[in-house]
Amino acid sequence: MTHRFSGHDPGEGKDTGGVPWEGRTLTGTGFDGDTGEADARLAHLLAEADPDPVALVEAVSGARLIVPVVAVPGEIDDSSGIPADATSDMASVTLVAPDGQRALPAFTSTAALSTWDAGARPVPVTAQRAALAAVQEGCDVIPLDLAAPPGPAAYTLRPSMVWALAMGRAWAPAHSDEHVAAAVSAAVSDESDVAAHRLEPGPEHALQVCLNLRPGLTADQVRALVTRVGERIATDGEARARIDALAFRLQAG
Template sequence: MEPNGTAPGLDGASGSISGTAGPAQRHLPGHIAAALAGAGGVADSAGRPWQGRSLAGDDGKIHNFEDDDGTADAGYLAAVAALRNGSGDEAAVVASLATARVFIPIIAQLAEEAEGEDGLTADKQADMALVMLKAADGRTAMPAFTSAQALSNWHPDARPVAVYAARAALSAVSEQAELLVLDPGSEVTFVVRRPAVWALAQQRTWVPSYLDREVAATIAEAATRFPAVRNIGLLPGAGVASTTGIGDTLPGGGAGPELQVVLYLEDGLDAAAVQELVAGLQSAWSRNVLFGERVDSIEIKLRRAVQ
């Protein structure tokens, strides 16, 4: 993880550095790999793989949930409403997905062409294919929709396949997608970042990194090797917040940076010393397994330690 820009010396009031936590390519932890192997990876709610399925006959069914009217899960809607009115947080939104059904968009992908009786090329077979997106920072994102209507508004030709959100998260992991984007193009678009995707895939509770005591301990332990660091603070990063379609700001659902690390440094350090210190800390953090699993992206703020 390299700093983005040059860190200022402490003769200024403060400075900031942003970056993505951990190396760009990270091996899946063994427990997640095992969950993928046991859950079938990319599949629908019945466990049937999507890849190679035709759009004809039973393969073309919208979903496998009986009596599903296609509306959004009530628990998810309640969690988002609480986020909007300030009584909830992003962890509660992710927690609501543990039992929620979502829709994954599947599109027709031409698998084989044939020449028709009139001599013109015609589609002979179309297979189902998952839709993947590219986030602004280049990461792969998997879209999911809380209602069939939201999916139809986004892509009228896509077929909604209903799955539990945990299975959608498993599919995102197996496709090496670091983000699960809920309801893109809707009034409220909520981004589930990589650590939360992994937690959802394992069906365990997700704790945001800025509230995670084990993450705080890991960061503090690494800092003990740098005497110039007098204190550390953890706060939600600037990228935690998101904006609704009508311009309201929500305290959750953003794509990152998710964690703000405030370093209180001794006075008198020049720019080169600060740069070396920050690079050393980032290197230590990125080598830590727990940090790599639980922190998606960070921004670093520099402050003078109070004498």
């Protein structure tokens, strides 16, 4: 069996690549004085039964988060006839729900992380870095402070929240987001059968687009109109990233 760093002696003054330690400057992580405790404001909001989402995302944006890193099998030693891990690597954790939704878990404190997995290594990061990692890993959501499996999260940051954190901007619900409002207005502007429209909060955090339609439209005409409007909204990538789900409510008028 060959070890990855066999023959390396740190006492010789060089790293595994042969580069001398002498003359190097070690810089801090930005969390040198971190005690591992949760941000007080964020912890207070997470303790509420139904925290205000705007206030919560704002608190998250200014807090230090902890992402877990765990050991994964590397080289395999089968010299004894029984395969066993000879080495291991460290990797960030991503979770996949039964419906295929991917998640990057994050924690507000080392205590919360230990409750979930005592063997995970805590890596402190800014909320923006955690969100950027989620986007890069194709994760839709960030569950905060997951309980021990199969426990729930204290709060799950939705896709629009993750995107806002990654972009370093304030988050707003889609129905009160100015960019979304402009995108919807553009999507209905060429529809002569839409007399008026407005945005409302919908079920399951969806944006509900209320359309007042000209009387007398057939069911097929209505379906085609709604499809066109939905597709136009979807072509605006920034608007799509700010909308967790889209629903329509139709009425004559």
